[in-house]
Each structure stands twice: as structure tokens, then as C-alpha cells.
Amino acid sequence: MDRDAVEAAAERLRGQIRRTPTLRCEALDRRAGAELWLKAENLQHVGAFKARGALYTLGRLSEAERGRGVITYSSGNHAQAVALAARRHGVEADIFMPEDAPAVKVAAVRALGARIHVAGTTSSHRRQAALDHHARTGAVIIEPFDHDDIIAGQGTATLELLDDVAVATGHDLDALLVPVGGGGLIAGACLACEGTDTKIYSVEPVGCDAMARSLAAGERVAVEPGPTLADGLKPTQVGVKNFAIAATHLAGSFTVDDDELGRALVALAVRAKVVVEPSGAAALAVALRGALPGRPKRVGVLLSGGNLAPTLLAELLTRYGPGEVEA
């Protein structure tokens, strides 16, 4: 796979997804010591970049495959994305979600007309439940990240970001920060950046750094994901295809803790006026350290999604908001 696959996906997705805006915010730029180009995928359909891969993948199924229905497993945003894509294509959808999925994500999947099945708390648990269902019914599994079409679809977010930056500045990004769960978004980003000098970095929660550990080991390593605010970034393992692409493209890896995630999320709400979920704030959290190697001038930041409980948002604003006003 290469950049052509992402461009083909972008062509096919035209009119089906939103071309989300790339946001600027001088206050955040000052803290980061760089121009931040914030790709607002929280403003995408279903509130997350996941709509891209799901719509592309379902759109490429045959009539016969669609007739058998689709299955997926997800902590939330991919579930919503598949439910949306299934509804648009008139396909039945069965979705396996963890016991601790945020209520706001479960409610959204239900509102889109998909059947929800609760299955354990880890990605392994829910993947197994989905496989069992597939064995019984023959329905098509829509992988959350480890699939060519999913990767190509998610890559379109980065393609748009690069395009916006090129139009505005005449340059490519110097660096790009991407939150990593299973690796769909970053694998797509790697392909989209082919032919540029953009250095791509993965960002994972502390204790959930399956990508960083896999890169260090030179092979995929499974983790027992620790607790984190970033419910979308807790896979047991990154995907096979995702790791293969990342291993040949990434410039480095970062981890962020809950305190940094909360501060970055509140900074986005107060300064940039957008709502992201904790996973969606991960890339900005690293940018705000102002310590990327080589002091890049133009830094891309993927704001991956915006689905979180209003009560959690309120709690984080109460904790970190006053400091933000004085900053």
C-alpha cells in the first residue's frame, strides 16, 4: 500500500464525509513554540475520524456481502462509524462494545439503528465475541484498524491536512502527531505523508503504549492496557498491517498521562473553542510540551474525536479551567 491507496479513498469518499477544517490558535502556538495545524476530526460525522474508514470499507463491499450484514467490535467511535455506514448502505449491523464504553457512545450507536452486544472490557474480549458471531452468521467483520481499506480511509484525514497546510503556507508539515489505539489513523497518516519530509510521531497513553513497545521490540508486543482517560486508545495490540507500515515510517513515539490529557483537552475547549475527547487531546498534549526533536516549525495535530460524557468534560473544566484562564 502507498499514498495512491489513500488518494483513491479520498476520491471515493468525496461527498460522503466532511472535509473538516484545519484550525489555528495563536495562544496554543505560543505555548508549543510552533505553528500548530489542528485537524478537527471531532467535527467529522459521528464526531470522529472513524467515519472515513468505515464508510470507505462498507462502500467497497459486494452486494452479496452487504446482504449478510456487518459486525464490528469497538470501544465506541468505530462502532458509531460502522453503524452510520451500515445505515447509509441499508445493511444490518451487530456491534460488540466493552462493558465500560462511555454511555454517550453507546447511546449514539443505538440511535443509528445498530444492534449492540456487550462483551468484556478489552479489545481481545470483544474481538473474540465478534469472531464467534461471524462463525454463526457469516456476517462481514469490519475490522477497526487492521485492514487496507480502513487504513486508506483514515489516511484521508491527513491528506486533507497536508493540503490545507500547503495551500496556506506553500510547505509541507515538518512534524505530525497522531494518537494511536490500534494504529489505523497513524498507518493512514504514514501513507498520506509519503513523498514529504514530515516526521510522524505516535502518541499513546502511559501504560497503553503498544505501538512504542512494538517499535522498540521490532515486533508486535501485546500490552495489558492500564487505566487511562483516553478510552479510545486502549488496544491490547496494534494491528499487523498498522505495525508494518508504522515501523518503516515513524520518527518516534510519545506517551502522555491523564494530567496532560486533561490539561490539553481543557486548553482546546478554552482557547481553540472545540470539544475533544481525551483520546482526541493526546496529540496536542505532546505538542504543548514544546520539545519535539529538531524544533519543527509547522506541526500537524490530529484531533481524532470529540465524544465524551458531558459530566467528564465538566469535571475536567472545573479542575483545569481556572489555571487555563490565568495562563
Added chain:
Amino acid sequence: MDRDAVEAAAERLRGQIRRTPTLRCEALDRRAGAELWLKAENLQHVGAFKARGALYTLGRLSEAERGRGVITYSSGNHAQAVALAARRHGVEADIFMPEDAPAVKVAAVRALGARIHVAGTTSSHRRQAALDHHARTGAVIIEPFDHDDIIAGQGTATLELLDDVAVATGHDLDALLVPVGGGGLIAGACLACEGTDTKIYSVEPVGCDAMARSLAAGERVAVEPGPTLADGLKPTQVGVKNFAIAATHLAGSFTVDDDELGRALVALAVRAKVVVEPSGAAALAVALRGALPGRPKRVGVLLSGGNLAPTLLAELLTRYGPGEVEA
């Protein structure tokens, strides 16, 4: 004045302001029973549309005028906008703000390098203080709304909105909802909509409906602004120029109470993933009633600004968020 004045302002402002995105949100569309086209001026420089008028007005001052410095009076967003414009043009700025201005707005004005003077609680109080300062110093008063250049500058937001809707749908807006304080944004909107069939409605907080009362009386009427969450929509009186334009262009007027403002603000955060201040949620609050005359299909909603205390945002999310998740 007419649409040409707004187009001239748009030409002059190119590259100085952000072309903010027009957002869509299916969940809000369903509630409104219409396509909502949300013009996100909360994403503008200084977090509000006010940057447009201030940058345009200061940009047209003579060298001699700039040398004398500028003065303004404002509850917050116009203050920030003038401070920003003054800094960009290398001009001294003295800003008169009310005692009860939100701390987040005062801090932002200070950070932009302007001198702040505290003056009473109403727009009349702070206007008088500004006039006194002008009499002493000869510095140029940058009116918050009652000025041709301010009106033309603010109108550029609506011009962009109309353009986005036309590109996406091939049509004009059927209706446009505009929050009204002194009337700068709506007067500009009226001019920008000339030549279209768009019906324009003013939205004011209950007890602060100076425009609605003036339209009913056929002349400008002063009000004693009652308490409202919408700190940006509390003028004693709409402007002379603003009223003259509105009186010949508006299709009607609405008022909204704090409960509706809070619900609309939280709906925007949870559903559309953007942060607005209470004033910025006023137009959406009316749209969500789903009861506009003539059942318009395409409704423009001006999200005028996004500057509010994080603690207030937290409080509103706590109060209205749980209902929003179940909706």
C-alpha cells in the same frame, strides 16, 4: 450603505481574519426540523466576530489618527478585537470595560497589551467614560457597533456563510438567526443578504430586547437590561445606524431565556463539538424551537463568539449535559 460596502470590507480583510468554517450537525438539524448552517465565529481571532469590524475600522484610520491612539468601550469581545487590531497596527489602545466583565475576557484584553479601565456596569456608563477620555486625549473612539465600517466588517461573516451555503447547495439561506446586542452583526447581515430572499431574525435575551422593542415602537427605545447569561447582549440601546438598517430589513424578532441559552450552549458542545459563550448560543436556541415562520429549509445560525469562564461552561454541562446524552 449596501452590500457593496460589505464586499469591500471582505476584500480588505482578506488574510487578516479567519474564514471560519460553516458547521453542520445532523443531530441538531433533526431537532430544528431544518438544515442548520452554523457559522462558527467562535473560531475567529479573539474568539468572536468582533475581530472583523475592529480590524477593518482600524485599518482605515489615517496615520495621524493612529498616532493619537484608540479608545473603546465593551463588555469584552469588542475590547479584545480592538486590542488585537491596535497591536497589529502598532497603535496604543485604552479600553473601558464593565465591572462585571468575565475575567476570561479581561485577561485576554490585558494579554493583547491594551490598557484597561473599569467603568460601571452598563454600556451607557462605559461609553461616557470613553467619551471623557476622548475629550482629554483626542484618541479615536472605535465604536462597538454604531459605525459604517464596523457594520461592514461584521457583515463579512454573513457574506462567507451565504457563499458556503451557495457552494454546498446552490441556494441562498431561507432564514438567518442573528444574536443582537448593539446591532453590529445584524446590520452587517442585513446588508450582506441584500439581493437574496433570506428572512433575517434578531435574537435577544428576555429583558434585553432593545431591538425588538425599537422595531415595535418604530424608533429606538432604551432598555434597562435585565440579568442574563448572555453578557455580550446587554446594550442599553441599539445603534442609530444599526436600527435604521434593521428596521427596513428584518422579518421578525425573538427573545430567549437563560434556560434556553444554557441548553443550546450544551447542545453545541455535546453534539456539534464547539464551545460558544451564552450570547453565541442565542441564535441556535431559537432554531431548536423548530418553529420559524414558513418552515424554512435552510437556516443560517450565527455562533457569534466563544469566550466564557470555564467554570460557567462546567456548570452548564453539569446541569444540562445528562439530558443531552439521553436526547
